[in-house]
Amino acid sequence: MRPRKLVSSGDESESDDTINTSIVTSRPPPVQLPQIVREISSPNVNRVEVDTLNTPSTSRTYKCQLDAAISTEQASFLKIARLLSHIKEQNNQIIEQNKQLLSFFQNRPNTEIGLNEEDFPTPIPLKTGENLKVFEDFLNTITQLKGFVNYLSKLGGKDVPSRTNRIMKEVLNDALARDYNFYGKRNKKAFCQLNLKKAVIEAVKLGDPSSTEKDIEDAIKIWLKHAPERLQRNGKQQK
Structure with missing residues (x-):
């Protein structure tokens, strides 16, 4: 097949066998160097570092620098973590010591606090359940309990x-x-639940530091057990 005739802008004819073309090529886009984006995370640092890799040697240099930075951050973090752990342990020890001191002073009878019979809300010995209730409320206050113990x-x-018998009487x-x-067995009320029980035990221990709580409780049990016999022996109820 005979090639088509191309007409130039000046309508000049050319040879049938020759095709004169003008090829214009566009400029290629610039070559972008590859980039590596590394995210460095640590407890105190959160940043993005961009390394432009010009050569393999540059890549290795940045990698070494990055590894060194991470190692430094990790060492700092471990040091801070150990310090915080030590501080927490010390705080726990201080809290425990404070609890022990508070318990000691709360339970320690105060011999400087003294009460007389006129300070009591109702006369003793107590004769009725109502008297006992009033006195129990009175002993709910630590200062009054310690004064009564004294x-x-x-x-x-x-x-x-x-x-113990003297105090119970x-x-x-x-x-x-x-x-x-x-x-509180056998349809009776429990003396062990009363503030009065605390006062009796602490009073005996204050007067006799060698006494034990078990020995005092045993003496209280015996005294309560023989209350009906004492009433019968006396031939009348105490009022």
């Missing part, structure tokens, strides 16, 4: 049973005592 501790006694008459035993 008062009872002066009653004396040669040993734990005699000291001072605070309860037999008519009220017969309604109680130590644990």
Whole structure:
């Protein structure tokens, strides 16, 4: 097939066998160097670092610098973590010591606090359940409880049973005592739940530091147990 004739802008004819073309090529886009984006994360640092890789040597240099930076951050983090752990341990020790000191001072009888019978809300020995309730409310205050302990501790006694019996006789008459035993068994009321029990035990221990709580509780149990017999022996109820 005979090639088509191309007409130039000047309408000049050219040879049938020759095609004169003008090829214009556009400039290629610039070559972008590859980039590596590394995100560095640590407890205190959160940044993005961009490395332009010109040569393999440059890439290795940046990698070494990055590794060194990460190692430094990790070392700092571990140092801070150890310091915080040490501080937390010290704080826990201080809190425990404060609890022990608070417990010691709260439970320690204060011999400087003294009460007399006129300071009591109702006369003793207590004779009725209503009197006992009023006195229990009175002993809910730490200062008043310690003052009452100090008062009872002066009653004396040669040993734990005699000291305990003196104190129990001072605070309860037999008519009220017969309604109680130590644990509230056999349809009786529980003396162990009363503030009065705390006062009796602390008073005996204050007067006799060698006494144990178990010995005092045993003496209280015996005294309460024999309250009906004492009433019968006396031939009348105490009022």
